[in-house]
Amino acid sequence: MSAWELPQSLTVGNKEWNIRSDFRVALDILKYFGDPNYEEDEQWMICLDILFKDFASMSPKLYQEACGKARWFLDLGEEKTEETQSPAFMNWEQDAGLIIPAVNKVIGKEVRAIPYMHWWTFAGAYMEIGESLFSQVLSIRQKKQKHQKLEKWEQEFYQKNRSMIDLKKRYSKEEKQKQKELLALFD
Template identity: 30%
Template sequence: MNVFYEDLPETLKINGKEYPIITDFREWIRFSDMLKSDLQPQYKLEFLAEMFLEDTPDLYTEEGIEEVMDSITSFLSLEALEFPDQYSGELEEVEEFDEKPEEVEYKDATEKKAIYYEQDAPYIISAFRREYQVNLLSVPYMHWWEFRILLDGLSEESQIKKRIYWRTCDVSKMEKKERMEILKIRRSITIPEEEYVSDEDIGNAFM
Protein backbone atom coordinates (compact mmCIF):
# COMPACT_ATOMS: atom_id res chain seq x y z
CA MET A 1 0.00 0.00 0.00
CA ASN A 2 1.22 3.52 -0.83
CA VAL A 3 -0.38 6.25 1.27
CA PHE A 4 0.60 8.92 -1.28
CA TYR A 5 -2.15 7.80 -3.63
CA GLU A 6 -4.24 5.31 -1.64
CA ASP A 7 -6.70 6.22 1.08
CA LEU A 8 -6.01 5.11 4.61
CA PRO A 9 -8.11 2.04 5.45
CA GLU A 10 -11.59 2.54 6.84
CA THR A 11 -12.48 -1.16 6.93
CA LEU A 12 -11.19 -4.50 8.12
CA LYS A 13 -11.26 -7.37 5.65
CA ILE A 14 -12.43 -10.51 7.43
CA ASN A 15 -13.16 -13.73 5.57
CA GLY A 16 -13.33 -11.82 2.30
CA LYS A 17 -15.81 -9.21 3.52
CA GLU A 18 -15.10 -5.54 4.26
CA TYR A 19 -16.34 -4.25 7.62
CA PRO A 20 -16.32 -0.46 8.21
CA ILE A 21 -14.64 0.43 11.50
CA ILE A 22 -13.92 3.38 13.77
CA THR A 23 -10.49 4.75 12.83
CA ASP A 24 -9.83 7.68 15.18
CA PHE A 25 -6.57 7.29 17.11
CA ARG A 26 -8.23 7.90 20.48
CA GLU A 27 -10.49 4.90 20.03
CA TRP A 28 -7.57 2.59 19.23
CA ILE A 29 -5.66 3.76 22.28
CA ARG A 30 -8.83 3.21 24.31
CA PHE A 31 -9.18 -0.21 22.71
CA SER A 32 -5.67 -1.15 23.85
CA ASP A 33 -6.49 0.02 27.37
CA MET A 34 -9.63 -2.09 27.31
CA LEU A 35 -7.68 -5.21 26.35
CA LYS A 36 -5.42 -4.96 29.39
CA SER A 37 -8.28 -4.17 31.76
CA ASP A 38 -9.91 -6.70 34.08
CA LEU A 39 -13.24 -6.58 32.25
CA GLN A 40 -14.93 -9.93 31.77
CA PRO A 41 -14.52 -11.40 28.25
CA GLN A 42 -18.18 -10.84 27.37
CA TYR A 43 -17.85 -7.11 28.04
CA LYS A 44 -14.67 -6.96 26.00
CA LEU A 45 -16.58 -8.57 23.16
CA GLU A 46 -19.23 -5.89 23.44
CA PHE A 47 -16.51 -3.22 23.33
CA LEU A 48 -14.97 -4.89 20.29
CA ALA A 49 -18.33 -5.02 18.53
CA GLU A 50 -18.67 -1.26 19.00
CA MET A 51 -15.51 -0.71 16.91
CA PHE A 52 -17.52 -1.83 13.87
CA LEU A 53 -19.80 0.79 12.34
CA GLU A 54 -22.28 -1.37 10.43
CA ASP A 55 -22.22 -5.15 10.27
CA THR A 56 -20.35 -7.01 12.98
CA PRO A 57 -18.29 -10.10 12.09
CA ASP A 58 -18.51 -13.38 13.94
CA LEU A 59 -17.18 -12.77 17.45
CA TYR A 60 -18.66 -15.77 19.18
CA THR A 61 -16.80 -18.74 17.74
CA GLU A 62 -13.12 -19.55 18.21
CA GLU A 63 -12.49 -19.44 14.47
CA GLY A 64 -14.42 -16.20 14.09
CA ILE A 65 -12.64 -14.32 16.89
CA GLU A 66 -9.29 -15.56 15.61
CA GLU A 67 -9.97 -14.08 12.17
CA VAL A 68 -11.14 -10.80 13.69
CA MET A 69 -8.13 -10.46 15.97
CA ASP A 70 -5.72 -11.21 13.11
CA SER A 71 -7.25 -8.28 11.22
CA ILE A 72 -7.24 -6.07 14.32
CA THR A 73 -3.55 -6.79 14.95
CA SER A 74 -2.71 -6.06 11.30
CA PHE A 75 -4.56 -2.73 11.47
CA LEU A 76 -2.98 -1.72 14.78
CA SER A 77 0.54 -2.45 13.52
CA LEU A 78 0.15 -0.82 10.08
CA GLU A 79 1.18 -4.13 8.57
CA ALA A 80 0.10 -3.13 5.07
CA LEU A 81 2.78 -0.43 5.08
CA GLU A 82 5.44 -2.83 6.31
CA PHE A 83 5.72 -0.31 9.11
CA PRO A 84 8.49 -0.82 11.68
CA ASP A 85 6.16 -1.55 14.57
CA GLN A 86 8.51 -0.60 17.38
CA TYR A 87 5.62 0.51 19.56
CA SER A 88 3.88 -2.80 20.18
CA GLY A 89 6.67 -5.34 20.49
CA GLU A 90 6.46 -7.73 23.38
CA LEU A 91 8.57 -6.59 26.31
CA GLU A 92 11.06 -9.01 27.73
CA GLU A 93 13.20 -8.68 30.82
CA VAL A 94 16.26 -6.68 29.86
CA GLU A 95 18.40 -6.91 32.94
CA GLU A 96 18.91 -9.07 35.98
CA PHE A 97 20.79 -8.37 39.19
CA ASP A 98 23.17 -10.81 40.79
CA GLU A 99 24.21 -10.82 44.43
CA LYS A 100 26.29 -7.62 43.98
CA PRO A 101 23.98 -4.65 43.32
CA GLU A 102 26.69 -2.74 41.47
CA GLU A 103 27.14 -5.55 38.96
CA VAL A 104 24.46 -5.83 36.30
CA GLU A 105 23.89 -8.76 34.02
CA TYR A 106 21.80 -7.91 30.99
CA LYS A 107 20.40 -9.37 27.84
CA ASP A 108 18.71 -7.52 25.02
CA ALA A 109 15.37 -8.83 23.83
CA THR A 110 14.60 -9.18 20.14
CA GLU A 111 11.71 -6.79 20.71
CA LYS A 112 11.15 -4.44 23.63
CA LYS A 113 8.08 -2.48 24.49
CA ALA A 114 8.90 1.03 23.33
CA ILE A 115 5.87 3.09 24.30
CA TYR A 116 3.15 3.15 26.94
CA TYR A 117 0.43 5.53 25.86
CA GLU A 118 -0.94 6.33 29.31
CA GLN A 119 2.45 6.97 30.88
CA ASP A 120 3.87 8.73 27.81
CA ALA A 121 0.82 10.86 26.96
CA PRO A 122 2.28 14.19 28.18
CA TYR A 123 5.41 13.70 26.07
CA ILE A 124 3.44 12.69 22.97
CA ILE A 125 0.97 15.57 23.31
CA SER A 126 3.70 18.16 23.84
CA ALA A 127 5.81 16.85 20.94
CA PHE A 128 2.86 16.96 18.50
CA ARG A 129 2.04 20.48 19.65
CA ARG A 130 5.62 21.70 19.27
CA GLU A 131 6.61 19.95 16.04
CA TYR A 132 3.33 19.73 14.10
CA GLN A 133 1.26 22.46 15.80
CA VAL A 134 -1.37 19.77 16.37
CA ASN A 135 -3.25 19.69 19.66
CA LEU A 136 -4.08 16.03 20.24
CA LEU A 137 -6.44 17.00 23.05
CA SER A 138 -8.74 18.98 20.76
CA VAL A 139 -8.14 17.78 17.21
CA PRO A 140 -11.57 16.62 15.94
CA TYR A 141 -10.24 13.52 14.22
CA MET A 142 -7.01 11.80 13.27
CA HIS A 143 -6.76 8.39 11.64
CA TRP A 144 -4.87 5.86 13.73
CA TRP A 145 -2.35 5.32 10.91
CA GLU A 146 -1.73 9.06 10.53
CA PHE A 147 -1.16 9.32 14.27
CA ARG A 148 1.33 6.43 14.18
CA ILE A 149 3.16 7.85 11.14
CA LEU A 150 3.46 11.27 12.75
CA LEU A 151 4.55 9.71 16.03
CA ASP A 152 7.32 7.85 14.25
CA GLY A 153 8.37 11.04 12.47
CA LEU A 154 8.97 13.11 15.60
CA SER A 155 12.50 14.39 16.01
CA GLU A 156 15.03 12.36 17.93
CA GLU A 157 15.41 15.32 20.29
CA SER A 158 11.81 15.05 21.49
CA GLN A 159 11.35 13.61 24.96
CA ILE A 160 9.12 10.80 23.68
CA LYS A 161 11.76 9.70 21.17
CA LYS A 162 14.38 9.78 23.90
CA ARG A 163 12.17 7.57 26.08
CA ILE A 164 11.74 5.15 23.19
CA TYR A 165 15.51 5.08 22.70
CA TRP A 166 16.20 4.48 26.38
CA ARG A 167 13.77 1.55 26.42
CA THR A 168 15.00 -0.13 23.26
CA CYS A 169 18.66 0.68 22.71
CA ASP A 170 21.23 -2.13 22.68
CA VAL A 171 23.33 -1.65 25.81
CA SER A 172 25.57 -4.65 25.19
CA LYS A 173 28.26 -2.64 23.37
CA MET A 174 28.23 0.37 25.69
CA GLU A 175 30.84 1.27 28.26
CA LYS A 176 29.86 0.23 31.76
CA LYS A 177 29.12 3.75 33.03
CA GLU A 178 26.86 4.58 30.07
CA ARG A 179 25.21 1.16 30.27
CA MET A 180 24.42 1.59 33.96
CA GLU A 181 22.95 5.04 33.33
CA ILE A 182 20.73 3.75 30.52
CA LEU A 183 19.55 0.77 32.57
CA LYS A 184 18.73 3.03 35.50
CA ILE A 185 16.65 5.27 33.25
CA ARG A 186 15.05 2.23 31.59
CA ARG A 187 13.89 0.81 34.90
CA SER A 188 12.34 4.14 35.88
CA ILE A 189 10.26 4.51 32.67
CA THR A 190 9.31 0.89 31.97
CA ILE A 191 5.98 -0.51 33.06
CA PRO A 192 5.87 -4.09 34.39
CA GLU A 193 5.14 -6.69 31.73
CA GLU A 194 1.64 -7.46 32.99
CA GLU A 195 0.55 -3.85 32.45
CA TYR A 196 0.90 -3.67 28.66
CA VAL A 197 -0.74 -5.45 25.77
CA SER A 198 1.16 -7.87 23.56
CA ASP A 199 -0.14 -9.51 20.38
CA GLU A 200 -0.81 -12.64 22.42
CA ASP A 201 -2.88 -10.61 24.89
CA ILE A 202 -4.98 -9.32 21.99
CA GLY A 203 -5.77 -12.86 20.91
CA ASN A 204 -6.48 -14.08 24.43
CA ALA A 205 -8.56 -11.15 25.64
CA PHE A 206 -11.84 -12.61 24.39
CA MET A 207 -11.29 -16.26 25.27
Protein backbone atom coordinates in the same frame (compact mmCIF):
# COMPACT_ATOMS: atom_id res chain seq x y z
CA MET B 1 -5.97 -1.04 -0.80
CA SER B 2 -3.18 1.28 -1.84
CA ALA B 3 -0.60 2.88 0.40
CA TRP B 4 -2.25 6.23 -0.36
CA GLU B 5 -5.53 5.33 1.34
CA LEU B 6 -6.60 5.26 4.97
CA PRO B 7 -8.89 2.32 5.77
CA GLN B 8 -12.35 3.18 7.05
CA SER B 9 -13.54 -0.43 6.83
CA LEU B 10 -12.11 -3.94 6.95
CA THR B 11 -13.16 -6.95 4.92
CA VAL B 12 -14.18 -9.86 7.13
CA GLY B 13 -16.08 -12.84 5.76
CA ASN B 14 -16.23 -11.25 2.29
CA LYS B 15 -18.12 -8.27 3.73
CA GLU B 16 -16.95 -4.71 4.37
CA TRP B 17 -17.31 -3.78 8.04
CA ASN B 18 -17.08 -0.10 8.99
CA ILE B 19 -14.55 0.64 11.71
CA ARG B 20 -13.84 3.41 14.16
CA SER B 21 -10.52 4.67 12.82
CA ASP B 22 -9.79 7.68 15.05
CA PHE B 23 -6.47 7.53 16.91
CA ARG B 24 -8.23 7.76 20.29
CA VAL B 25 -10.10 4.54 19.50
CA ALA B 26 -6.86 2.71 18.69
CA LEU B 27 -5.20 4.02 21.86
CA ASP B 28 -8.23 2.90 23.88
CA ILE B 29 -7.91 -0.59 22.39
CA LEU B 30 -4.18 -0.71 23.12
CA LYS B 31 -4.93 0.25 26.72
CA TYR B 32 -6.98 -2.93 27.13
CA PHE B 33 -4.25 -5.07 25.60
CA GLY B 34 -1.94 -3.81 28.35
CA ASP B 35 -4.44 -4.39 31.16
CA PRO B 36 -3.54 -7.49 33.25
CA ASN B 37 -7.15 -7.69 34.53
CA TYR B 38 -8.27 -9.16 31.21
CA GLU B 39 -7.38 -12.50 29.66
CA GLU B 40 -6.15 -12.42 26.07
CA ASP B 41 -9.47 -13.64 24.64
CA GLU B 42 -11.30 -10.92 26.60
CA GLN B 43 -8.88 -8.29 25.28
CA TRP B 44 -9.60 -9.40 21.71
CA MET B 45 -13.37 -9.31 22.25
CA ILE B 46 -13.08 -5.79 23.66
CA CYS B 47 -10.91 -4.82 20.69
CA LEU B 48 -13.45 -6.11 18.17
CA ASP B 49 -16.36 -4.49 20.01
CA ILE B 50 -14.62 -1.11 20.07
CA LEU B 51 -13.18 -1.23 16.55
CA PHE B 52 -16.07 -2.61 14.48
CA LYS B 53 -19.11 -0.33 14.44
CA ASP B 54 -21.54 -3.23 13.86
CA PHE B 55 -19.69 -5.86 15.87
CA ALA B 56 -22.92 -6.99 17.56
CA SER B 57 -24.18 -8.30 14.21
CA MET B 58 -20.94 -10.16 13.37
CA SER B 59 -21.11 -13.96 13.47
CA PRO B 60 -18.82 -15.57 16.06
CA LYS B 61 -17.49 -17.68 13.18
CA LEU B 62 -15.82 -14.50 11.87
CA TYR B 63 -14.13 -13.47 15.12
CA GLN B 64 -10.76 -15.09 14.38
CA GLU B 65 -10.58 -13.47 10.94
CA ALA B 66 -11.75 -10.17 12.45
CA CYS B 67 -8.93 -10.37 15.03
CA GLY B 68 -6.41 -10.77 12.22
CA LYS B 69 -7.81 -7.74 10.40
CA ALA B 70 -7.89 -5.71 13.63
CA ARG B 71 -4.24 -6.59 14.26
CA TRP B 72 -3.40 -5.56 10.68
CA PHE B 73 -5.16 -2.22 11.20
CA LEU B 74 -3.53 -1.52 14.57
CA ASP B 75 -0.12 -2.49 13.09
CA LEU B 76 -0.59 0.11 10.32
CA GLY B 77 -1.21 -2.35 7.52
CA GLU B 78 1.82 -4.49 8.23
CA GLU B 79 1.84 -8.22 8.80
CA LYS B 80 3.88 -8.69 11.96
CA THR B 81 5.27 -11.98 13.15
CA GLU B 82 6.68 -13.02 16.49
CA GLU B 83 10.18 -12.29 15.12
CA THR B 84 9.27 -8.67 14.30
CA GLN B 85 7.89 -7.98 17.77
CA SER B 86 10.34 -5.98 19.85
CA PRO B 87 10.55 -5.54 23.61
CA ALA B 88 8.41 -2.78 25.06
CA PHE B 89 10.28 0.49 25.44
CA MET B 90 7.16 2.58 25.87
CA ASN B 91 3.63 2.49 27.20
CA TRP B 92 0.94 4.55 25.47
CA GLU B 93 -0.83 5.38 28.75
CA GLN B 94 2.21 6.07 30.91
CA ASP B 95 3.94 8.05 28.17
CA ALA B 96 0.92 10.03 26.93
CA GLY B 97 2.21 13.23 28.56
CA LEU B 98 5.46 12.87 26.61
CA ILE B 99 4.00 11.58 23.35
CA ILE B 100 1.32 14.22 22.83
CA PRO B 101 3.67 17.24 22.85
CA ALA B 102 6.07 15.44 20.51
CA VAL B 103 3.26 14.49 18.09
CA ASN B 104 1.86 18.03 18.34
CA LYS B 105 5.27 19.32 17.25
CA VAL B 106 5.27 17.01 14.21
CA ILE B 107 1.65 17.81 13.25
CA GLY B 108 1.97 21.51 14.03
CA LYS B 109 -1.14 21.73 16.21
CA GLU B 110 -2.77 20.29 19.28
CA VAL B 111 -3.96 16.85 18.13
CA ARG B 112 -6.33 16.39 21.09
CA ALA B 113 -8.30 19.40 19.84
CA ILE B 114 -8.79 17.85 16.39
CA PRO B 115 -12.21 16.15 16.31
CA TYR B 116 -10.95 13.29 14.14
CA MET B 117 -7.53 12.03 13.11
CA HIS B 118 -7.02 8.62 11.54
CA TRP B 119 -4.95 6.19 13.61
CA TRP B 120 -2.44 5.77 10.78
CA THR B 121 -1.97 9.55 10.51
CA PHE B 122 -1.36 9.83 14.24
CA ALA B 123 1.00 6.83 14.21
CA GLY B 124 2.86 8.28 11.23
CA ALA B 125 3.43 11.50 13.16
CA TYR B 126 4.52 9.42 16.16
CA MET B 127 7.12 7.67 14.01
CA GLU B 128 8.48 11.06 12.89
CA ILE B 129 9.17 12.28 16.41
CA GLY B 130 12.68 13.68 16.42
CA GLU B 131 14.71 15.17 19.23
CA SER B 132 12.38 15.56 22.19
CA LEU B 133 12.02 14.70 25.82
CA PHE B 134 10.20 11.54 24.72
CA SER B 135 13.09 10.45 22.47
CA GLN B 136 15.54 11.01 25.34
CA VAL B 137 13.41 8.88 27.66
CA LEU B 138 13.17 6.10 25.04
CA SER B 139 16.92 6.18 24.44
CA ILE B 140 17.67 5.75 28.13
CA ARG B 141 15.08 2.95 28.46
CA GLN B 142 16.61 1.11 25.51
CA LYS B 143 20.12 1.41 26.90
CA LYS B 144 18.97 0.22 30.32
CA GLN B 145 17.09 -2.78 28.88
CA LYS B 146 20.13 -3.72 26.80
CA HIS B 147 22.40 -3.18 29.83
CA GLN B 148 24.41 -0.54 28.00
CA LYS B 149 26.38 2.12 29.83
CA LEU B 150 24.63 5.47 30.13
CA GLU B 151 26.50 8.68 29.37
CA LYS B 152 27.14 10.89 32.40
CA TRP B 153 24.33 13.31 31.46
CA GLU B 154 21.98 10.34 30.92
CA GLN B 155 22.83 8.96 34.37
CA GLU B 156 22.06 12.35 35.93
CA PHE B 157 18.86 12.70 33.93
CA TYR B 158 17.81 9.20 34.96
CA GLN B 159 18.47 9.85 38.65
CA LYS B 160 16.29 12.99 38.51
CA ASN B 161 13.53 11.45 36.39
CA ARG B 162 13.24 7.78 37.38
CA SER B 163 9.46 7.93 37.69
CA MET B 164 9.20 9.21 34.12
CA ILE B 165 11.72 6.76 32.67
CA ASP B 166 11.03 3.47 34.44
CA LEU B 167 8.09 1.62 32.92
CA LYS B 168 5.63 0.83 35.65
CA LYS B 169 4.50 -2.75 36.10
CA ARG B 170 0.73 -3.08 35.95
CA TYR B 171 -0.81 -5.52 38.38
CA SER B 172 -4.15 -7.28 38.13
CA LYS B 173 -6.73 -6.82 40.88
CA GLU B 174 -5.85 -10.29 42.19
CA GLU B 175 -2.12 -9.47 42.32
CA LYS B 176 -2.86 -6.21 44.17
CA GLN B 177 -5.02 -8.08 46.68
CA LYS B 178 -2.26 -10.64 47.31
CA GLN B 179 0.23 -7.80 47.85
CA LYS B 180 -2.12 -6.19 50.40
CA GLU B 181 -2.53 -9.51 52.22
CA LEU B 182 1.24 -10.01 52.29
CA LEU B 183 1.84 -6.49 53.61
CA ALA B 184 -0.84 -7.02 56.28
CA LEU B 185 1.22 -9.91 57.65
CA PHE B 186 3.99 -7.43 58.53
CA ASP B 187 1.76 -4.92 60.32
